Amino acid sequence: MKEHVNHIPSYNLIIKILVALLFFTFINTVTSTEQFGTLAIVLSLVYAVVKSFLVLSYYMHLKYESRFMQYMVTGVFVLFTLVIFITFIDYSFR
Amino acid sequence: MFEGASNLAAGVDKAFDFIFYISAFFIIGITGFMVFILFKFARKRHKQPQQFRGSVKLEVLWTLIPTIIALLMFYYGWQGFKPMREVPKGAMEVNAIGRMWEWEFDYGNGKRSKELVLPVNRNVKLNLISEDVNHSLAIPAFRVKEDVVPGYKNYLWFKPTKLGDYDIYCTEYCGLNHSGMLSKAKILDSAAYNQWLAELKVTKVLPSSEGLALMKKNNCLSCHSMSGAKVVGPPLNGIFGKKSLVVTSSGEKEITIDEAYLKRSILSPNDEVVKGFPAVMQSYKGVVSDEDIQKMVDYLKAQDAE
């Protein structure tokens, strides 16, 4: 196991991320109050995914974590998506 | 498998036999080979264990061959299953109703029967309706089985090909008397069938099914059946107006079941206990509103005595 340098995210970075997160939250409320139809749900999910990506990489330090952890977290999300997808093989073809 | 009596049997049996023979081959083969090894390479006889660690060729071989066999098995199973979901046009429809713990078959126009009577060689579609919990309608001789799920529109179809009586089971666990939820499928020739249908009495549809819903909701049916079966408590179908022997604190007496008695039985069941039953029913005073009790009693009153 190699010693990796311990990254400490600066206050500055933390605030930048916070601004981005708040920004997406704000847009989200806007795009869903207007009549965006089914697009609204898609957009909401896209924003949520972007936001969670930010939180995971910076606040939860995944960016500085080992490759293995990054794969694992991605894997878990992929696994969950697959489960939903497979369940819908049932529900969409009823 | 044992002899089938519907058009679907052949497909099921073919897939089953295919898997069965292959399995038998592998099980006997591998076991035989193991026994051979135990004999040939027993420590008594074979003192120099060879130290090889594997063979890529063999690994590939025994990945590929089982994959192919498995896919073949899948294919036969699928082929046998495919027709089961394709109901031919013009199949006659019967509603199969499952409730704790009986089957009822509704031929339309108020004609209901506890047994499934069908003409031979005609396609039938059974619409599966549950009035309470999950059940499953199974007729092994026809190789059919589908769950009867409340709120679901499930169905099954088949074409009976042989005259005779066949067992119907409930195969989804549905509570106390699950194993008693049996019936028969009677396959007649069409003349006999038509005559049977013509003679089938029209049962009046019960007025307040709200009462029944309440009884389910309050779990009355976990102790009482509406089919005449003795469960924990006495069956409640058609009891209104009948005579009943009850045990009170001052001894046994015979009463006629009237509205007042029904209410007393729900509010203070242990004052008059039906003879032959344990006094385990709890009072529903304060548990169920008077209004609801009235509805249940009305329902019990309206039940047709059979």
Next chain:
Amino acid sequence: MSNTAHHAAHGIDRDSGKMGMWLFLFTEMFLFGGLFLVYAVMRSQYPKEFHEGSLELNVFIGTLNSVILLISSATMAASLTAIQKNDKKMALRLVLTTLILAITFMVFKGYEWNHKLELHLYPGSEVMRNLAKGEIMFFGLYFMMTGLHALHIIIGCTLLTIVAIKIKKESINSQNFLLLENSSLYWHLVDLVWIFLFPLLYLIS
């Protein structure tokens, strides 16, 4: 997981402690994942009723709470930076800010729930029983999901309190801050869940 710090004394290195925490977070993801699965299925069955149901929710409070949680996530992340920079005071202050924000979140949540109760909108109520089936489902999910989330916030608050005390006592310091790190991971997860809950419950028009 609250005793990971204790293990630290016995040589639980930071890497292992964090890995254990991540594995635990995976289980949390699947715990909520089950609910999201139910949500997805039910939404596909009753799109209209879900829309109707979500109109009943207070978007303003929802948004406000989102903002609060995001900020609290930032302060938590910052406190981890602070402790690593050996700024004990700052770290403590940031953890306490997080705690206060968490409590504020709960107050708003409580207000929102209370409002629902006043309208007799709760599972099993008469009003609820007379709604359309899909709406009953929507509110059922709403209560279950936000309820479970709130439970996590409460657990988080307890954790934060312990962390604050330990920073104060300097048993969490710039050399040994695994508990703070793991608590902040936990806190971010709670935030992460809300990032999905908020649009799905409040914003689906």
Next chain:
Amino acid sequence: MDNVTTPSQENYLNHKTGLWSWLTTTDHKRIGLMYLYAIVIFFLSAAVLGLMMKVEKMVPGQTIMTAQTYNAMFTLHGIIMIFIVVVPGLSAVFGNFFLPILIGAKDVKFPKLNLLSFYVYIAGAILGLFSQFAGGHSPDTGWTFYVPYSTTASSNVVLALTAAFVLGFSSILTGLNFIVTIHKMRAPGMTWFRMPLFPWSLYATAWIQVLATPVIGITLLMVIAERVLHIGFFDPALGGDPVLYQHLFWIYSHPAVYVMILPAMGIVSEIFPTFSQKPIFGYGAIVVSSLAIALVGYFVWGHHMFTSGISYWSRWFFSFLTFIVAVPSAIKVFNWVSTMYGGSVDMKPPLLYAISFIFLFMIGGFTGLTLGSLAPNIQLHDTDFVVAHFHYIIFGGMGFAFFAAMHYWYPKIYGVMYSDRWAYIGWGVLFTGFNILYFPMFILGIQGMPRRYFDYLPEFKTTQMISSIGAVILFTGLIIMISNLIYHRRRGAIAPQNPWHGVTLEWMIPSPPPHENFDEVPTITEEPYTFHNPVTK
């Protein structure tokens, strides 16, 4: 090498004594043993329930119990066997005891968490038993808790559900602990591919425990919410969906069956090389197939629901994947058999059990394929055929692997030997009884005999009778086997350090192992299962 440990030497058993030292221990070996005793006791009590069900079914009609009791009985039997015995089973007992030793570590990574998960387990188990006896009816839903019955039944379902929830939590903690342990605690030189196969199988198992168990947790919580708070997730009257429950339940419970069998496969993978004095055949293939089973096993849950009205394509998909997941099992079977080929095979009791494992697992596996096939499933679903399938694969597979492990590691755990002669006799009776008990159930199932039936039609009389007699023989066999082990615990001859001439790390330390396993941490320099001078005396 065969230096005999004198009992006076300090080891984990006499390192500290007294009940308190056991109850508060963080030694993985002691925790493993405590699990062993708890699990054996629960196994025996649930097994007695199984026996009683068989006695009830000896002849048609009511004999020794009412339908109500019968239903409560198979529910309790199922809950104990699945959640309390076989899911934790091998990993909690032998995993705890041998995982650290096999990878050359002094303990698991989080020893206190390990103890905590033991107590969580005990709490869950007690809650489960309590649900049977607390006022009201005992739960009678079956271990699957299908809604809407489980949400309307008047019995103590909530307690039983909570029990399963708590037990799941314990299982998660164990899994988590093992993953970190395997990642961080391997001895120097022990690369991933120098790790023996039992730790590998535990690794795959642990991932399933971590990633699948929470799903059952939330599902059971939803059922509890439905019963207590009247939220109608699954109640059609409130817009819910009963089949959705089945999806959620099996998303966990299918992977759970691999939680049961994977460690069993790991154990026999240890036994075959030792008793053949020959390296395992196809080490890499066995590792990969374990991981493949864990991964693909996640996606086949729907094969339990083929008749519940799921869509056509859903059935197609699940059946297809079910056949795919059988292939890695096939690979393992071929590799085990090939391991013995060319070896110097010594038919000691552990090997006998391992071989019976292959035989019974094949029968269970192939009948699983029959069930996974769409058309036959329609005929066989929820019949005694399914009951026979899973008893063959759980009891015949996992159970026999448990017995194999017991006989294999007994000398290591206790430092004494059992009687080979009685072990053979016990095996003979057990194996015969087992087949007489469960094989007829395949036939019953094919003829249509449904499961969870208190009573049956007269046409099944003879077959039921034969099967019940099998249960009694099996019972006798178990008693012989267990008595042999218990009897020699105090009176057995002192065991050498390495009675079977194994080459994995547990045989390099004294029997019983010292408190901290290794005096100095070993360094690993070669592949596992390397027999430099095979001993074939």
